[in-house]
Amino acid sequence: MMEPVFVVTGASRGIGAATASLAADAGYRVVRASRSAEESVGDRGWDAKCDVSSWDSVQELMSRVESRWGRIDVVFANAGVSLDTSFVSEAGAKPSEWTEMVVTNVCGPAFTARAAMPALMRSGGHLVLTGSAAGRGVRPGNLYSATKWAITGLAQAIRAEAVGTGVRVTVVQPGLVDTEAIPASRAADPKLAPEDVGRAVLYAVSQPSTVDVNEILIRPTGQAAHR
Numbered sequence: 001m002m003e004p005v006f007v008v009t010g011a012s013r014g015i016g017a018a019t020a021s022l023a024a025d026a027g028y029r030v031v032r033a034s035r036s037a038e039e040s041v042g043d044r045g046w047d048a049k050c051d052v053s054s055w056d057s058v059q060e061l062m063s064r065v066e067s068r069w070g071r072i073d074v075v076f077a078n079a080g081v082s083l084d085t086s087f088v089s090e091a092g093a094k095p096s097e098w099t100e101m102v103v104t105n106v107c108g109p110a111f112t113a114r115a116a117m118p119a120l121m122r123s124g125g126h127l128v129l130t131g132s133a134a135g136r137g138v139r140p141g142n143l144y145s146a147t148k149w150a151i152t153g154l155a156q157a158i159r160a161e162a163v164g165t166g167v168r169v170t171v172v173q174p175g176l177v178d179t180e181a182i183p184a185s186r187a188a189d190p191k192l193a194p195e196d197v198g199r200a201v202l203y204a205v206s207q208p209s210t211v212d213v214n215e216i217l218i219r220p221t222g223q224a225a226h227r
């Protein structure tokens, strides 16, 4: 059998890049998808251009991967963006800028799941979504947090519908991670390394097929409980 195939969205940097590298080390053929990718495909690695906010782009990606590499075993719906927002003041991004974040963070993983599920059902595969510790608690004025609450619900909705298909669904909920996405105001806070999250993803997907790891909440030691 050819090596299993692992697709990562948001793989050009940060958590996605670290997870793609660990998946390659674990023996997967890895598709690294992002908007900025320069298309290049070899026998074991594939840099693929994909914008998760576009249904057509995500559907085309999954179709290209399955037809060229024959199967899809793991899909890590990880691409996301973060903006500061306020509902009571002019602070943070303007409301006219909020749409892109909501579409990327909510429709992106939903489109990714919908496009990948037929291939995952054929392979008995695994869908992993990047949620956030911000998807479990209240963040004052924070629309980003609401998009990650949506991921908590999305994972549960997909898992409930996938019962009987053999597909497993995991949501990984990191606390603060040392990537370009974090705001300057949190630069001095305790942070996970992107690889710490990647190892959690690899843990979930390396369990026996009878074990469905539903949620992994992972915070840096010392992160304040409300962050």
Ligand SMILES: NC(=O)c1ccc[n+]([C@@H]2O[C@H](COP(=O)([O-])OP(=O)(O)OC[C@H]3O[C@@H](n4cnc5c(N)ncnc54)[C@H](OP(=O)(O)O)[C@@H]3O)[C@@H](O)[C@H]2O)c1
Pocket (backbone or CB within 6 Å): 009, 010, 011, 012, 013, 014, 015, 016, 033, 034, 035, 036, 037, 050, 051, 052, 053, 078, 079, 080, 081, 082, 104, 108, 130, 131, 132, 133, 173, 174, 175, 176, 177, 178, 179, 180, 181, 182
């Ligand atoms: N850093 C944290 O503290 C933290 C904590 C909890 C959860 N998260 C979540 O973890 C995920 C990864 O974040 P990160 O911290 O690794 O951020 P990052 O370093 O900024 O990486 C974000 C990745 O997403 C890609 N991306 C953004 N919009 C995209 C789109 N429309 N289509 C395809 N790719 C897109 C980016 O590549 P291109 O720009 O090339 O497209 C990049 O590869 C996000 O879902 C984020 O919300 C982060």
